[in-house]
Amino acid sequence: MLFKKKGLFTVSDAMRVVEIASRENAKEIIVMCEVIDEDAKRRLWDYANAVRLMADLTGEQREVRIEILEGYVSDKVKGIEL
Template identity: 80%
Template sequence: MLFKKKGLFTVSDAMKVIEIASKEDPREIIIMCEAIDEEAKRRLWDYARGVELMADLTGENRSVKIEILEGYVSDKVRGIEL
């Protein structure tokens, strides 16, 4: 899943991403933004780690890869606008 945000990616944006991702169950979350708040990064990494821990407890083989592309937001790439 690709999420795009022009401007600063904040904690509230991270919470929206987590809410959407928890319903969709993606293997990879890509964040494309001009800048990102450190707390927002921490929330995203905590979500990925939480998915792995829950999968370990239930015996599943599930993980979420978080990738953050910071600096430029392309209008040509299709993704979910925040």
């Protein structure tokens, strides 16, 4: 899933991304933003680690890949606007 945000990507944005991704059971989260807050990065990485740990506990093979593209937000790429 691709999420786009012009301007600063904050913790509240990261929480919305986590909520949407967990509802959709996403395997990949791509965040495209101009600037990202360090706490927001940590929130996304914590979500990926939590998914991996829960999968280990339940015996599943599930993980979420997080990719953060910082610096430029393209209007031509389709994604969920935050």
